[in-house]
Amino acid sequence: MLKLKIDKYRLYELLSPIIGFLAAIIVLLIIVIVVGESPAKAVSAVFKFTMSTTARLATVFSIAIPLFFAGLAVALAFRAGVFNIGAEGQYFIGGLVGAMAGIYLRLPAFIHIPVVVLFSMIGGALWALIPAILKVTKGIHEVITTIMFNNIALALVNYLVNEPLSGRGTSSLEAQTHEIRKTALFGKLNNLFRAIGWNVPDHVYLDYSLIVAILMGILVWFLLFRMRYGFEIRSVGTSLDVSHYAGIRVKHIQIGAFLISGALAGLVGSQEIFAIRGFYTFEIASGLGFEGIAIALIGRNSPLGVVFSAILFAFLKQAGYGLQLYTSVPNAVIYVITGLMIIFIVVINEIMTRYIRALRKKEAG
Amino acid sequence: MKRCIIFLLALLLALSFFSCKPKEKAVEVKEPEVPDYKVGIVFDIGGKGDKSFNDSAYAGLVTTAREYKGYIKDDPDKVDFGKNIELKYLEPKPGGQDREILLRVLAEDGYNLVIGVGFMFTDSLGKVAKEFPNVHFGLIDGWIPDLNESSNITCLGFAEHEGSFLTGAVAGLMNKGGKVGFIGGMDIPLIHKFHGGFYAGAMYVNPELRKEGMLLGQYCGKDPSAFNDPKTAESIAVNMYKQGATIVYHAAGGSGTGLFKAAKDMNKISIGVDSDQGFTYATAESAEEREIAEHILTSMLKRVDNAVFLTAKELIDTGKNTGGYRAFGLADGGVGYAVNEFNKKKLADITDQLEKIKQKIISGEIVVPDDDAKVKDWAAKTF
Structure with a gap:
């Protein structure tokens, strides 16, 4: 299996996102100059804030964890040819179900933590179930149903956290549930990293969700590329008719992929809920489900690609804070910059890949 | 393909590790002018x-x-x-x-x-x-x-209730026969403090307003977005003015702009909150905003x-x-009501009365209720 000779086109292909990234940096510089800030200051702000110290670098990885779950969830659905736009709603519900297991179940820590992870996944999967069934039985397009289900999910958690599940104390004004039991909270891995010489300060969250993320990444890779079910998923995604003709139970596969995607999406909020906050609220970071779509696209729907693009997105997010802290670029412009950078990376990556493909074809004759 | 990515990632990681140390040193070099x-x-x-x-x-x-x-x-x-x-x-x-x-x-x-x-x-x-x-x-x-x-x-x-008591008194004194309204942002105890003080102040100066149903109060919502929801605030305000309110006070953060718009559109009076909103509008660049200032009588100042x-x-x-x-609180200038060059004339007739009330609060003669739920008891005791 181990090939030492690396195809030069493959190398080019790998370079394409980097070139896209460089182009995005140029876009950043142009906007910064237009706004009237020094470009050198902007670049140093970005790099100072993302990789000048191990703490900052660790923060980027920490932010990448929920983004990775979101990207992985969407990517898996894409592999089966379904568009899971509903990761947003699935993680709000999944997080709530997981948090409920963390609040109301009494278990020792070594069981409780896997249980809340499992419940989060079940919650996410259940929220994906109805759109999945509607798609395969009635042919209702999943983009419409999942978007609607996002709105329902948000309204539902808003109601549940405010009314029946409210645990708002006198001290906190934020609507929230009761505190999650200590046995279900994700511990930090910072000491572990310190032991191997990587100094991660305590305010950076590299917690058990990192382990869960790595585990899920490996599992999804194994499922997609080493199992028959994964092969069927990919085959359905490539061509529905051919798969059907080949005797694959297309509907089963699509529902299955949708549920697995929902289960993965259910974990998006786990870091914030079980490690950072310690309770559930509808105030947890929103919009990650939609970012997951872009992450999956840049990562070419492969687990490893998603790792890379999630880190890239985390980098861009941090870069935005760096700009806010160290430069006079207005906040609104920063959102424009990060948005444009993403577009440039996607577009240039895509153009380069096509160009390389054309070159390769030419060489092959 | 996969292996290449792994290799590249490993390379990136390694690079970033190496790049850490010298940069950290570079950061330590202090700039010539260091703030105290x-x-x-x-x-x-x-x-x-x-x-x-x-x-x-x-x-x-x-x-x-x-x-x-x-x-x-x-x-x-x-x-x-x-x-x-x-x-x-x-x-x-x-x-x-x-x-x-x-x-x-x-x-x-x-x-x-x-x-x-x-x-x-x-x-x-x-x-x-x-x-x-x-x-x-x-x-x-x-x-x-x-x-x-x-x-x-x-x-x-x-002490928001103390400041709101004064704006309530302004509303009560300036109000001629109509009702008085309060718009809150998110429905939380903090905003009920404003609510209580405002009601009490209005009732204190104006016996008409002690009657049932003369004071209107409503909240924009139950989550934090209620503080940035001008549309809801505007529809609440329009409703209150239609029900006969002449003056409406808000404690709704960014949603307050909805109240001001309604006051301008319906030619009624509003009272702002936190900062001197009348002054801010009166000195704004656009003519439309300056027009809004005409309809902001004063503001409860929370001297953030x-x-x-x-x-x-x-x-x-x-x-x-x-x-x-x-x-x-009122005693150390933490709260108050806004007087500026634009509303000075409008408030001229009642300034003395307001100052007297202010002194009474500072001296403890008036104990302002800090929740609208307590206003009833307070009124029974006071009047």
């Missing part, structure tokens, strides 16, 4: 230019800069009186979920005092304060239990600027901040 103290502020939703709370906090930064020869870093308005004190503000995303991140960003960057503007910072500030024991944190309007003098958190509160300035002053004068709780 660094004070950072994180605004709440709406950011700078909300014409209310955040702007008031910003005014506090400007006062600090002026008094102690400091400057506001990266500010478009170029507030710069010297290099002794570095001041900096950050703005959260529209949803406001990154408050905690922004607090951490400032603390990590070596700011001596970090202030969160608004009670929504309560949870995140408490958490970040634990992570940075050497940084002092100020929480405006919020309340964290079990603090003492040696804590690194100070809760900077206000004083709170910010006094907290920064404590740090600069004594080298450290005392933890615990600090409340700013």
